[in-house]
Amino acid sequence: MTIQILLAALFLAAVLWLGFRAAPETEGAPVRRARIKEATVFGLPPVPVFCAVLALGLILRFILGYNINGFEADISCFKAWAAYTHDYGFNNMYYRDFFLDYPPGYLYVLYIVEAFRRLFGVDQYAQSYTLMIKLAPILSDIACAAALWVLARKKLGEKSALLIAFAYLFCPAVIVNSSVWGQADSFCALLLLCTLLLLWYNHTPLAAFVYGFGILSKPQMLIFAPVLIFWVIRKKDWKNLVLGPIIALVTILLFSTPFIKNFDYLKLIEIYTGTIDYYNYYTINAYNVWALFGLNWAALPEHSTWLQFGVPLATVLTGLLLLKSKRDDAVFACPTVLMFTVYIFCVKMHERYLFPVLLCLLLTYVFTKEKRFLLLFAGTSTVHFLNVAYVLYLNNAYISPTSIQILFLSALHVLLYIYMLYITYRCFISEKALRPLPAFKTQKAASAEQHTKPAAAPEFSLITDKNHNVRLTRVDLLCIAVVTLLYGIVAFTNLGDHETANTTWTPQNGESAVFETDDAYSEIFYLPGIAPADNGIGQRVGTNMKIEVSNDQINWTTAAENTDGSVYAWKNVSVAAVGKYIRITSMCDDLAINEFALKKADGTGFATLTAVSGNAWQLTDEQNTVPLYPSYMNSTYFDEIYHARTAYEHILGLEPYENTHPTLGKLIISVGIRIFGMNPFGWRFMGTLFGVLMLPALYHFLKRLFGSTFLCSAGTVLFAFDFMHYVQTRIATIDTYAVFFIILMYDAMLVFIQHDLKTDSFKKLLPPLLLSGIFMGLGIASKWTVAYGAVGLAVLFFGKLIVSYREEKGHAAVQKALLNKSIKLCLWCCLLFIAIPFGIYFTAFLPLTTLPHNRYDVFGRFIAYQTHMYNYHSTLQATHPFESPWYQWPFDIRNVWYYGNYSADSEGHIRTISVLGNPLFFWACVPATVYAFVRAVKRHSRTALICVIGFLSAYLPWVLVPRCTFIYHYFTAVPFILIAFLIAYQRLEKTASLRRVVFTKGAVTLTVGRILLLACVLVHILMFIAFYPVLTGTLTTQNYANALEWLPSWFFI
Incomplete structure (x- = not known):
């Protein structure tokens, strides 16, 4: 439910923000047709932009409609009624012994859908047929959005028209009704819209006809009858006051006739009253x-x-x-x-x-x-x-x-x-008359207003150097798009299999399943799964079972006893004996196995298993998903065994096993599972997507810091192909979301810092603070380490207030005004950085605190979870062979070995995955970070101050953490060491030798300094290519992996 609440809040904020921006087209008379033809949206023709938005809305609905069944009972009814219209015919629909509470109108729609299903041979239980059932409401959504856009173009102008269509098309309430639930409300809403517009344009008889069919589609349409009646009375259209109800009634009788036997139209009254009285x-x-x-x-x-x-x-x-x-x-x-x-x-x-x-x-x-x-x-x-x-x-x-x-x-x-x-x-x-609501001024309106005012004093801020070139240009957008697209392709390549076994065998303790095979075999493969426990609260994840073999089903010999295994990670063991019959016996109360297979003795495939007894079919119904060589592509690895599992437990509505971190990160992971299923691609999708989305967010942050398209592009590439960013965002853990929200919350705070506290109004100062607070709340709700970075936000905020106040020394009146404004800002920040983040954090725990066993003490359980997390991290005494202390991280001393497979194929290749930083980049960032400290202290450079404050807030708290730590905890500091690297480069580029122009043509100028940075980027990418096998689990040789172990403390395989 947390995702739904956050989605609702995001939609609410988006509509309010976009809707209340000042739009000149909305004032005064309707927009002229000539202006409509000349107008553009974001510099593009409006029709293609709208078509793109419409297509996006349609694709989103298709994805949700295909993957989410909504309310199973309703979908099943729609499917059954559609089939019955063909099997029994219209005239038997209300005379057979089955449940039917819909009037005849919508049955015509279901009849057409069923006709197409039979025409194309779609299985009645296929997901594609579920989507077909939802097609009428989905297309109705599209039609309503299109109608709103056409009307709004004439009344409000292009941008407002696009906003209106967007607001309806991407309204969560609209989407969930049509695409998720598959209800007929959207279809009836379209009929209501047509009725109103026909009334408005004085086509009352046609409006009555459409309205009559609406009543025949859903009884609730009867509620709108007063609209038509009072409209014709208002217009004194006495002819249509009589004619309209007759047309509506004839329409109802005409379209209901095929469903009524012997013209017994009283049956209609029985249908409608039965529908209304059913829910008493x-x-x-x-x-x-x-x-x-x-x-x-x-x-x-x-x-x-x-x-x-x-x-x-x-x-x-x-x-x-x-x-x-x-x-x-x-x-x-x-x-x-x-x-x-x-x-x-x-x-x-x-x-x-x-x-x-x-x-x-x-x-x-x-x-x-x-x-x-x-x-x-x-x-x-x-x-x-x-x-x-x-x-x-x-x-x-x-x-x-x-x-x-x-x-x-x-x-x-x-x-x-x-x-x-x-x-x-x-x-x-x-x-x-109502007083017009205030609107957020657009850039153009604010600029025009500024020209009418006396010249203001120069802008002051936290810094001595100022960068005004912060607007994203088309070149910036092109660079962002290219880097993001190329990285996205690399990131999603070989992310994981799209299928795995999901049917779970859940026997009682001592229960057995027996198979038969005639093939010779040498290894046992099985996939531990997860299923709800008998109490509906916990989970079954046991793997303790005994495997026996026999040739006569009388005398049994133990072939293997398995007591270990991780959820959704394939396990293979050698057999101590073989036989024609194989018996698996549960040795625990919570065994959950998704699939079982026997690898042939010659290693070429799997034995053919025939179920003999004991629900054995549940263990062999997905044999096509069994990998000949298990790997990260088909199994969980490292902390995925906790986080991916917990995300799935949220979907199942179970008490999660992993509760040592806040919930939002796992809830985000669960979105990918809901879309693509419980498989490696599904549980890794959202993390990888957020890793891709980090790049445009980082680019915007760098643009506001440096202003240089060249520098921002180079920095984004360096970050994209850093080893830690690549590896950490492709594994289904929660660190990705922490870094993503840290970048966004600092970016938003930077926007605030770049405002003039003296001259800018609260309408300009509060939105970036609001966004920073929201992103901070989302980050902390993902992982507590974001709270470290939040300290840096406080330092930047109060630093801005103090410096702004001190800069007006000697101007008592200005200082007094600044003091008053600062006090008000501090009060606002109580809401923006305390109340709202806490609300987000509390909401993120609702999937836990509203579980059936918790929901009667929601707040008490919330406190209990926080206490448990704190106690876990503060008292953890565990050690790990790949742990490393905080002072080793900047020097890339110790990697973390995530995954290894010494027998990855029949030719002796290996697979391995490790996380570390690109060593050349990390080592170069050490002196660069020192330089950023010097520049922050001596020059009070804004960019250096933000870099140092962000770095210290992300890194310094780890000095005090007593538990074992790993190099991936340094991930939250990587964006700031990147900024330090760019600061150092920017300073070097200003030296005479590096400013020398080597090549120039048009707007492109290459200096020695730029060529040097391009060379750094090229070496960075070459390093990524060289280390790619040990970062991704790609097949390689052990010799090659060992050759990459540059430091004796590195271990790859």
């Missing part, structure tokens, strides 16, 4: 006013018709809105008033019934240009998503109706409803 509860997971009173899933009393007072109330409010408002565009707000009122006050509400409100809020914003509707959309979509996501997360599990989660979300829904009524009244009915 106050609320069915709709967190509304009834849920606020603790009545979620509470049965209704016998005489409860009066409890539907929300329907007449919604009707009255809609009538007042349409008939009292002087604005025709009030029609677009009516569905929101109707559905929101019914959702809040009516009984028998489901969590998804609020869905059409999201589309109508954006539609209202497009026609009114009132940004409060955009604000309401952001809030409503976030809370609605959390409601729906929480229901999916629970998956029918019981939770107390008075739990804090339900009460909190219910209260938010009620508050949003009140705010909706307020802004609707003020916008459409009140004589007093």
Whole structure:
């Protein structure tokens, strides 16, 4: 649930930030067609940009729709109904003995989907068919986004139109409804949109036709009938007041006729009342006013018709809105008033019934240009998503109706409803106009405003040297793209297999499985797995089993006894005896084995096993995944046996085995597993992706520090192909996320530092601080080592305040203003760097603290986990053959050997993986770091100060850590030693001998200094190529690996 909460928060922040940037196109009259043709988006034609966004949204939905089943019961119903439309025919659908609570309209859609399935021969249980079931709502999402974009182009301009389409297309609530859950709400929302637009453009009969089909698709569409009725009354269109209901009724009867026998249309009433009466509860997971009173899933009393007072109330409010408002565009707000009122006050509400409100809020914003509707959309979509996501997360599990989660979300829904009524009244009915909301100024608007003001004093900051060339140019973007793409290809190559065995044999103690084979064999292969324990809390991960052989199933001889093995790491052992029959017997209470195989005696393949008894088929149903030579490509290695396993345990809803680090890193790993499955590629995907994403983040950081495209590109390449960055981001551990968020939080703090504290407003000063606090919270929630770096953030922040104050010595009035602003900033930082990070950190633990055995003492369990982690790290006395103290790390003294395989193939090759730094780069960074210290102390250089403060905060705390440490703990300091290297180079480049121009053509100038740096980069890449086999586990020879052991303390194999 943590990922869903963070996703909702990210979406909310994005919509608010983008929506409240000042956009000149949104002011005044509608945008002229000529301006639309001339306008561009980010310098590109708007139509291709929109098409790219649309394609991205569609691809995202296809990926989620294919990989996530959503609510199994609903998907199964849709599949069954689709099949029944063909097997039984339309006219038998409501007369057979099976559950069907949908009216006929959506069955036409399912009929078409089933027709295509049968045409292309898709298996009914295939994931591709699950995606096909979700295709109608997915395409409806795309159509709604496209319609919003077309309308907004005319009303708001190109950038705002793209924002509106983006907000709907990537709204988590919309995505989870269509792509994850596969519900019909998006399809009905599209019909509602068509109905409203047809009314607006005076095509009332056609609107009635579409609306009639909408009612036939889902009973909830009946709620919107007052919109059509009051619209024609407002327009005094008495003809259509009579004709409209007739057209809608004829449409319903016409399309329902194939489903009705003997024209018995009273059957329709039975269908609709049966659907409505089926869920006879106050609320069915709709967190509304009834849920606020603790009545979620509470049965209704016998005489409860009066409890539907929300329907007449919604009707009255809609009538007042349409008939009292002087604005025709009030029609677009009516569905929101109707559905929101019914959702809040009516009984028998489901969590998804609020869905059409999201589309109508954006539609209202497009026609009114009132940004409060955009604000309401952001809030409503976030809370609605959390409601729906929480229901999916629970998956029918019981939770107390008075739990804090339900009460909190219910209260938010009620508050949003009140705010909706307020802004609707003020916008459409009140004589007093709403005051325009403040907007974040765009660069152009701020520049224009600056020209109208008197010239200000020169900017001052924490530094004596200033770099104003911090904007990313197209050349920068090209360099970022090239480096990131090339590194991404290298990083994802041979990352891991996409398949492994996942069917788990979970016998009781003493239970056996028997196989038969006629092949000669010499080795046993098995894959330890993981499965929920019988108590539903812990896990089965036992590997203690006895393997016996026999030729007659009477006399058995022990071939092997296995007591060890790591989760999802293939294990092979030699057999002490052979026989035609093989019996595996569990010797523990928690045995979990995913696959079992016998390697042929000649080593060419695996014996053919036939299951004889005892669920033996569960051990041989995925023989194609058994590797002839186990390696990192098909197994966990090093700490993956903890972190990848824990990520999977989060997915299974179990108490994780590894709880010595915060949870967010493992939750991020679990995203890759959810997408690609529990296999090596799946559990390593997110770490590798974050390793790739580090590069643009680092480039932006370097750009703000140095301003030079050449220097930033060289630095990014050096970091990308450093051994530690490459190895550490390809293993499924959590250090990657710590470094990623450290880079981002320092980058955001640097943006704050580069602002002028004296002249810049809080609107400029607070956003970078907010981002820095968010990234700090995400980092600490991934690994505690980020808290070390957070100390550096505090030093930079207070240093900025102090230096800014001291620079105004002698100007008492300015100092007083700065002091007041500094106090306010400090108060803001209590929220931005304490409350918000703690909220993120606390949220990251919800998957643990809300487990069934924990959820009744969430905060107490949260404290217990922190205590356990602290005690573990503070009292750890373990030793390790590859540990190394902090003072050895900068000199690359001792590597950590992650993985080794002395028999990787039939030709005697080996595989090995070690983590260390590129030795030439690490050694060069030692004097460079010393120089950065000198420059920070003597010259007070901003770049050097940030480098030194960041380095010390990441590195110095390890001096005090008593437990055994490893060189990969130095990873958090690597970005700062890279900065030190670039600082030293930048100083050297200014010497006369290195400034000499060697080549120049156009904008390209090569000096001796630049050629020297290019040579360093080239040597760095050549070193990476040379060490590649021992960094990646690529097949190599032992002699070659040993030849790379430059220091006697290095060990590769």
